[in-house]
Amino acid sequence: MSDQAMSTVLAILARHFYVSPGRTGVMSAAGPAYRRIAEDVRKRITSGELPPGSLLPTQQELSDRYGVARMTARQAIAELENEGLVTSQQGKGATVRSRQSMIYRPQAESRPHPVSPEMDRYFKQIADEGRKPSQTIEVSLVEASADIARRLEVEEKSIVVARKRVRFIDGEPVNTNDSHFPLDIVTGSEIMHPADIPRGTNQALADLGYPQARMIDEYFIRMPTPEEAKRLSLGAGTPIALHIVTGYTQEGRPVRCTTNVLPGDRHVIVYERTWE
Amino acid sequence: MSDQAMSTVLAILARHFYVSPGRTGVMSAAGPAYRRIAEDVRKRITSGELPPGSLLPTQQELSDRYGVARMTARQAIAELENEGLVTSQQGKGATVRSRQSMIYRPQAESRPHPVSPEMDRYFKQIADEGRKPSQTIEVSLVEASADIARRLEVEEKSIVVARKRVRFIDGEPVNTNDSHFPLDIVTGSEIMHPADIPRGTNQALADLGYPQARMIDEYFIRMPTPEEAKRLSLGAGTPIALHIVTGYTQEGRPVRCTTNVLPGDRHVIVYERTWE
DNA sequence: AAGTGGTCTAGACCACGAT
DNA sequence: TCGTGGTCTAGACCACTTA
Numbered sequence: 001m002s003d004q005a006m007s008t009v010l011a012i013l014a015r016h017f018y019v020s021p022g023r024t025g026v027m028s029a030a031g032p033a034y035r036r037i038a039e040d041v042r043k044r045i046t047s048g049e050l051p052p053g054s055l056l057p058t059q060q061e062l063s064d065r066y067g068v069a070r071m072t073a074r075q076a077i078a079e080l081e082n083e084g085l086v087t088s089q090q091g092k093g094a095t096v097r098s099r100q101s102m103i104y105r106p107q108a109e110s111r112p113h114p115v116s117p118e119m120d121r122y123f124k125q126i127a128d129e130g131r132k133p134s135q136t137i138e139v140s141l142v143e144a145s146a147d148i149a150r151r152l153e154v155e156e157k158s159i160v161v162a163r164k165r166v167r168f169i170d171g172e173p174v175n176t177n178d179s180h181f182p183l184d185i186v187t188g189s190e191i192m193h194p195a196d197i198p199r200g201t202n203q204a205l206a207d208l209g210y211p212q213a214r215m216i217d218e219y220f221i222r223m224p225t226p227e228e229a230k231r232l233s234l235g236a237g238t239p240i241a242l243h244i245v246t247g248y249t250q251e252g253r254p255v256r257c258t259t260n261v262l263p264g265d266r267h268v269i270v271y272e273r274t275w276e
Numbered sequence: 277m278s279d280q281a282m283s284t285v286l287a288i289l290a291r292h293f294y295v296s297p298g299r300t301g302v303m304s305a306a307g308p309a310y311r312r313i314a315e316d317v318r319k320r321i322t323s324g325e326l327p328p329g330s331l332l333p334t335q336q337e338l339s340d341r342y343g344v345a346r347m348t349a350r351q352a353i354a355e356l357e358n359e360g361l362v363t364s365q366q367g368k369g370a371t372v373r374s375r376q377s378m379i380y381r382p383q384a385e386s387r388p389h390p391v392s393p394e395m396d397r398y399f400k401q402i403a404d405e406g407r408k409p410s411q412t413i414e415v416s417l418v419e420a421s422a423d424i425a426r427r428l429e430v431e432e433k434s435i436v437v438a439r440k441r442v443r444f445i446d447g448e449p450v451n452t453n454d455s456h457f458p459l460d461i462v463t464g465s466e467i468m469h470p471a472d473i474p475r476g477t478n479q480a481l482a483d484l485g486y487p488q489a490r491m492i493d494e495y496f497i498r499m500p501t502p503e504e505a506k507r508l509s510l511g512a513g514t515p516i517a518l519h520i521v522t523g524y525t526q527e528g529r530p531v532r533c534t535t536n537v538l539p540g541d542r543h544v545i546v547y548e549r550t551w552e
Numbered sequence: 553a554a555g556t557g558g559t560c561t562a563g564a565c566c567a568c569g570a571t
Numbered sequence: 572t573c574g575t576g577g578t579c580t581a582g583a584c585c586a587c588t589t590a
Contacts, residue, residue, distance in 0.1 A: 032578060039502070058556065069580045074557080082358050082512065083499045090557050091587035101496075110551055217547035220377075221497055221517045221540030223360045226315075236358065239515030239540065241497045264497030264515065271493035271547065275386055308559060334575065345561045350576080366576050367569035 033068050037076035045085055045096055052098030056086060084237035084265065101268045102174060106217055106245070109202060131169045138164045139194045141183070148180050151246045151257045159183050161192060163201065166231065173232045174266050179258040185210055202247070202256075210255045212247035219243050219269075228261055239264045309344050313352035321361055321372055328374030332362060360513035360541065377544040378450060382493055382521070385478060407445045414440045415470045417459070424456050427522045427533045437462050439470075439477065442507065449508045450542055455534040461486055478523070478532075486531045488523035495519050495545075504537055515540045 030036075041057075044050045057065065062073035077094050080086045088094035142162045149156040165177040179201060186192060189208055197204050202212060220242040224234050234240070240263050247256035262269070306312075317333075320326045333341065338349035353370050356362045364370035418438045425432040441453040455477060462468060465484055473480050478488060496518040500510050510516070516537050523532035538545070 034578080042502075060556080069582095070557095071581090072579060075578085077557090083501075088557065089587080090585095091555080091589075093556060093588095106547070107549070110549065211551075213551050215549040215551075217545075217549065219495070219517070219545035221515050221538070221543070221545075223358065223513055223515060225359075226318075237499055239497050239499060241495070241517070262497070267497070269493075269495035269497075271382070273383070273386065273491040273493065275487075275489050275491075310559080336575085345563095346576095347562090348560060351559085353576090364576065365569080366567060367574080369569095369575060 033066065034072050034075035034079065037062060037066055037068070037073060038079040041076065041080060042083075042085065045080075050096050052096050054096050056088075056094040056096065058093060081235075082237045084239070087235050087237075097265070099265045101266055102169065104175075104262060104267045104269045105271075106243070106269070107271060109200075132171075134168045134171070135196070136166045136168075137194045137196065139192055140164070142180075144180070147244075147259075148257050151244070152180060152182055152254050154182060161186050163191060163194075175263065176228075176231060176261045177258060178260075179256060181205075181256055182254075185255060205247075205255060210249055210253075212255060213250040214248045216246045216248075217243065218246075224261070224263075232261065232263055234263055241267070241269065243269075309342065310348050310351035310355065313338060313342055313344070313349060314355040317352065318356060318359075318361065321356075326372050328372050330372050332364075332370040332372065334369060357511075358513045360515075363511050363513075373541070375541045377542055378445065380451075380538055380543045380545045381547075382519070382545070383547060385476075408447075410444045410447070411472070412442045412444075413470045413472065415468055416440070418456075420456070423520075423535075424533050427520070428456060428458055428530050430458060435459050437468060439467060451539065452504075452507060452537045453534060454536075455532060457481075457532055458530075461531060481523075481531060486525055486529075488531060489526040490524045492522045492524075493519065494522075500537070500539075508537065508539055510539055517543070517545065519545075 031039075041050075041062075050056065056077065059070050059073045059077065062068075062076065063070045066073065077086065077088060081088060081094075085097060086094045087097055140162050141159050143157040144152065144154055144160045146156050148160065149158065152160065154160065160183055161181045163179045163181070165179075167174050167177060181191060185208060186205075189204065190197060191201055191204055191208075205212065221239060222242065224232070224238070224240045228234070228240060229238075232240075240261050243260040243262055245256070245258045245260070246254055247258075248254050307315075317326075317338075326332065332353065335346050335349045335353065338344075338352065339346045342349065353362065353364060357364060357370075361373060362370050363373055416438050417435050419433040420428065420430055420436045422432050424436065425434065428436065430436065436459055437457045439455045439457070443450050443453065457467060461484060462481075465480065466473060467477055467480055467484075481488065497515060498518065500508070500514070500516045504510070504516060505514075508516075516539050519536040519538055521532070521534045521536070522530055523534075524530050
């Protein structure tokens, strides 16, 4: 029997039984080899044996250890990557991902400070300590996409003002914030200048005679498009929340539609509700 | 030169140039082959040429078409799967995923009906038409996990009441809803019976003398654990939102902590805000 | 230079779905 | 039965990081 044929036979056996010739670990019984290897490593991560930041076994070590080809060991690591548990880098190895999230609080626009003592405590538990925020701003005239047009109640492909921001903390991109306004109400105003507006665009909009009385928040949870991944330097296995805010005047006219892209590994979204 | 060596040479060339011997398509220039193939197919999907539900080219077709090994074509499809764009099934092929979402409205607990005309319109645009909801309920005494214990302000591993539900629409699992209560306040009450409480557990809690005055909503966006994926029949490339609600009495005592798992491909989360 | 992960191949067999 | 995707191998070369 040739080596090739022999190893094929062994592979078939390994798919149904797990024999451990002098190896120390115990592998779960069911499923393909790569999945069982992934499960083993996953357990070592969630149990804390492999803490965030630590190096995983190399692909070579795993393939020796479990008696599989490197490609199979690689597939196990890939599964963990797609779950967002680990990241790997050429030349370095795979490391357990650590996630520290900033608090994303949409209500901060209308409630600068937490209302209830519970919320206050929450903020003390998770504080942004000494991290330096920065942002880029870019203003342009664009054709309204179908999503924007429907929410602003304008014709698709009509011209609207887009004010696009990327927010950074300590130089790392954290999220994007793209606001869209009907052309007629912001033309010539400061909103069209690509500079920070310290009092906020909502206040600027109010000063123009369009105060927002109501808002609708929508959240879509999905994987990023390649463009979004690039803009935010997202690794594989990082989902995002697409947060769309539509602001209406008291009369019911939509005057603002903002789309925020929030990488899941960098945010926790928080709302506070009081019973009415 | 052996066939093996020859194809290795061709592979190296293909990595740097794209030559199309009698083929019709145009491939993008940069990156590894599998990524360029994925990009081509992705464009055909987003452009509408491959509508939701339609079959993708088979792995064999792609490998012929682009002159790569089937494993490489396979990797391209895998990339699209991890983006949540397609699903593939053994024996059938890969199909473009279609996503229709139900509206998830946390505020429905306190605001059964939309407050503003804008919201009303929103609901008319996306209505659940003739879909049949059902659920399973399971009540048990469990040790509080660290996450639950912290929010309910009890000792970790102390005993709490867990009321676990899986909600279905037309027989398909849609989301899970696991409520946790301090043992002492619900012992012997109807909350411990695994049956539906038509007026809601919040009202039942109020009737026990613990009306909730405030709530904190938290959302974590991540890929599902294998257990969550199994419980909700999630395919690869489907992220989830973990929605945690903590309810407090007027005095500030936490009396309820609910964790909801919301698959991203089945929900859009909606809030309504009015300016104060 | 050595070691790591990234990509790719040619070929094999299995599991599943349609015919 | 046939065609599909799913898994796996043994080996190759590239790209990157570290020493």
